Amino acid sequence: MYKKLFKKHLENFISILSKFGVVYAPVKKASKLYDFTELTDFKELQLKYTRTMIPPKKFFLKPKEPLYLLNKDKGFKEIVDDSKTVLLGVHSCDINAINLLDRVYLNQFPDLFYKTRRDNTIIIGVSCEPDENCFCTSTGSSHALRGFDLFMHEVDDRYIIRVGSLKGFQIISECKNILADTSLPDIKEFKRVEAERIKRISLNLNVNGIQDILDLSHDHSAWQENADICFGCGTCNLVCPTCRCYDVVDYLKLDLKNGLRARRWDSCMLRQHALVAGGLNFRPTRVERLYNRFNCKMSFSEDSLNCVGCGRCTVYCPADINFVEVLNQVRED
Amino acid sequence: MTSIEKLFYLRLVDSKAVEEFHYNPGQFLEISVPGVGEAPISVCNVQKTPGELQLCIRKVGRVTNAIHRLKEKDLLWLRGPYGNGFPMGVMENHNLLLIAGGLGIAPLRSVLQHALLHRDKYGLITVMYGVRCYSTMLFREEFLKLFREGDKLGVEFLLAYEDKSDAECYQLACERSDRCMSGLVTKLIEATPIKPDNTYAVICGPPVMYKFVVKELTQRHFTPAQIYMTMERRMKCGVGKCGHCITGSSNSIKYVCKDGPVFTYLDALKTRGLL
Numbered sequence: 273m274y275k276k277l278f279k280k281h282l283e284n285f286i287s288i289l290s291k292f293g294v295v296y297a298p299v300k301k302a303s304k305l306y307d308f309t310e311l312t313d314f315k316e317l318q319l320k321y322t323r324t325m326i327p328p329k330k331f332f333l334k335p336k337e338p339l340y341l342l343n344k345d346k347g348f349k350e351i352v353d354d355s356k357t358v359l360l361g362v363h364s365c366d367i368n369a370i371n372l373l374d375r376v377y378l379n380q381f382p383d384l385f386y387k388t389r390r391d392n393t394i395i396i397g398v399s400c401e402p403d404e405n406c407f408c409t410s411t412g413s414s415h416a417l418r419g420f421d422l423f424m425h426e427v428d429d430r431y432i433i434r435v436g437s438l439k440g441f442q443i444i445s446e447c448k449n450i451l452a453d454t455s456l457p458d459i460k461e462f463k464r465v466e467a468e469r470i471k472r473i474s475l476n477l478n479v480n481g482i483q484d485i486l487d488l489s490h491d492h493s494a495w496q497e498n499a500d501i502c503f504g505c506g507t508c509n510l511v512c513p514t515c516r517c518y519d520v521v522d523y524l525k526l527d528l529k530n531g532l533r534a535r536r537w538d539s540c541m542l543r544q545h546a547l548v549a550g551g552l553n554f555r556p557t558r559v560e561r562l563y564n565r566f567n568c569k570m571s572f573s574e575d576s577l578n579c580v581g582c583g584r585c586t587v588y589c590p591a592d593i594n595f596v597e598v599l600n601q602v603r604e605d
Numbered sequence: 606m607t608s609i610e611k612l613f614y615l616r617l618v619d620s621k622a623v624e625e626f627h628y629n630p631g632q633f634l635e636i637s638v639p640g641v642g643e644a645p646i647s648v649c650n651v652q653k654t655p656g657e658l659q660l661c662i663r664k665v666g667r668v669t670n671a672i673h674r675l676k677e678k679d680l681l682w683l684r685g686p687y688g689n690g691f692p693m694g695v696m697e698n699h700n701l702l703l704i705a706g707g708l709g710i711a712p713l714r715s716v717l718q719h720a721l722l723h724r725d726k727y728g729l730i731t732v733m734y735g736v737r738c739y740s741t742m743l744f745r746e747e748f749l750k751l752f753r754e755g756d757k758l759g760v761e762f763l764l765a766y767e768d769k770s771d772a773e774c775y776q777l778a779c780e781r782s783d784r785c786m787s788g789l790v791t792k793l794i795e796a797t798p799i800k801p802d803n804t805y806a807v808i809c810g811p812p813v814m815y816k817f818v819v820k821e822l823t824q825r826h827f828t829p830a831q832i833y834m835t836m837e838r839r840m841k842c843g844v845g846k847c848g849h850c851i852t853g854s855s856n857s858i859k860y861v862c863k864d865g866p867v868f869t870y871l872d873a874l875k876t877r878g879l880l
Contacts, residue, residue: 344639347680348637376845383846517849520847528640533639535847564878570855
C-alpha cells in the first residue's frame with residue numbers, strides 16, 4: 273500500500289506522529305555529524321542526511337541501560353522502559369541492521385528489555401543520501417522490505433509512503449487530510465529517483481564466497497598490517513549498527529545493599545573481550561581481535577551477512593582503516 | 606575441598622522453580638551475587654532430588670570470591686540451566702572414556718554420576734583424571750573409593766599427578782602402578798590399552814589440555830565425532846546475546862553458550878579458534 277505526502281504537509285504529518293510517541297529524528301550536530309535526537313523544533317529536522325554517527329540500535333540496546341534494581345537480600349527487580357517512541361528517518365541499511373538485531377534479541381530466548389523497546393517503537397524509514405563509503409548494494413541492504421512501519425521515499429516535492437505494518441496503517445488512517453493516492457506520474461518519478469539513488473552507491477564489495485576466503489586467509493599479511501595501525505579503540509563497534517556485544521555491571525549504592533545491574537555496550541576490539549576467569553585470553557592480540565571482527569561482520573549465519581554496508585566503521589575509524597579495502601586486499605592475492 | 610575450591614550444596618527456595626528446574630550433565634548456570642556480578646558455573650552432579658544441586662567453585666574472580674565468602678543458608682541467585690549439555694542419550698550402549706584435568710573433573714563428575722545411575726545403559730567407564738598433586742585432587746574421598754573399588758561398578762579410575770615429589774600420590778602409584786602415575790593426563794592414555802570401538806571420549810580441562818588429549822585419541826583412531834569436549838568462555842548472558850563467547854571464523858561461527866558448551870572434535874575442526 274502506497275500513499276503520497278507533499279513536503280508542505282511534513283510538519284503537519286510530524287505533529288500527528290507525535291501522538292504515537294516522542295519523535296526522534298536525525299538532527300545536525302556539527303558539520304558532518306548527525307544524530308537521532310528528540311525533535312522539539314521542526315526546523316532542526318534533517319531528513320536528507322548521509323548517516324548518523326551512532327546508529328538507531330541505541331534505542332533498543334541503549335549504550336548504558338539499567339536492567340534490574342538489586343537488593344542483597346531480595347534479589348532483582350526488572351526496570352522496563354515502555355515509553356512510546358517514534359523513530360523518524362531511518363535508512364534502509366539501518367532498518368536491515370535492526371532486523372539482524374531482532375534475530376539475536378527476539379530469538380528462542382527473547383530479551384525482555386529489547387523486546388519492550390521494540391514493541392513500543394514506531395520506525396519510519398526514509399530514502400537515503402548515499403556517499404562514497406556506502407556499499408549496501410553489495411550486502412543486499414539498499415532496500416528494506418520489512419522491519420518498518422512506514423517508509424518515506426523522497427520523490428521531488430513529495431514523499432511516496434510505503435506502509436509496512438498495522439501500526440503504519442493506523443498512522444496513515446490518522447493522516448487522511450494530508451495524504452493522497454499515488455498517480456502514474458508519481459510511479460514514473462519514483463522509479464527514476466530510486467534508480468538514481470542506487471546509481472550513487474558506487475562502492476562495491478565482492479561478498480561471494482567471502483566466508484571461505486576469510487577462513488583461508490587467516491595468515492594473510494593484511495591483518496597484521498592493519499592491526500599495526502589500529503588503535504584498538506572499539507569505535508568501529510560503537511558505530512556499527514549490527515554490533516551488539518554488551519557487558520553487565522553491578523553498581524552498588526553506599527549502603528552496600530541496594531544498587532543496579534546494568535548493561536553497557538562492549539567491544540570485541542578491546543583486550544578484555546575474550547578474557548576468562550583466571551586470566552586466560554582467547555584473543556590476546558590485536559590482530560586476532562581485528563580478524564575476529566571482520567569475520568563476525570561477514571557472517572551472521574549460513575544465510576546472512578552481519579554487515580549492512582553503511583560505511584560507518586570506515587568513516588569514523590580514527591586510524592583510517594577502510595573496511596572494504598581490507599576485505600578486497602585479503603581477496604585479491 | 607581444597608584451598609581454592611569449595612563444593613556448594615544449593616537448594617532452591619522458590620517452590621515453583623523447584624518443579625520446573627531440570628538440568629543435564631554438562632549444562633551450566635548463571636550464578637549471581639547481587640552487587641558483585643554474575644558468573645557461569647557448570648553443574649557437577651546428576652540431578653536426583655528436585656530443587657537441589659551441587660556446584661564445585663574455584664575462587665578465581667570477583668564473583669567466585671564473593672561466593673566463597675558466603676555462609677551456610679546464605680542466598681544466591683541463579684538463572685538457567687543453559688547450554689546443550691552432554692548427549693547422554695547418544696552415548697548410551699557405548700563405553701565411556703572420561704578425561705579430565707584439574708577443575709575439569711567437575712562437569713565430568715555429573716556425566717559419571719549419570720552413567721552410574723543408569724548403569725545398565727552404558728558399557729565400561731574409564732575415568733582419567735590429571736591433578737597437580739594430592740592436595741588439589743577434587744572429590745578426593747569419592748574418587749579414591751573408585752580408584753580402589755571401581756571394578757565392582759565397572760569403573761576404571763586412573764590418576765595422573767604432575768608433582769613427582771608428591772608423597773601421597775606416590776603411595777597410590779605404589780598401590781596400583783597401572784592406575785596411578787606421575788605425569789600429565791596424556792600419559793594415562795599412552796599407558797592404557799584403550800580402543801575406540803564403541804567408545805565415546807569426553808574431555809574437560811584447562812584450555813591448553815585439549816589439543817594434546819585430542820592428538821593422543823586421534824592416534825588411537827578415535828573419529829572426530831567420537832570425541833566430545835566442553836568449552837569455557839566468558840558467557841555473560843548464557844543465551845547468545847552478549848557476544849562474549851562467539852568463536853570461529855566467518856564460515857562457521859559458534860556461540861559457546863547456546864551451540865555448546867559441549868562440542869565434538871568435528872565442530873572444533875570446522876570452527877577456527879574453538880580449540
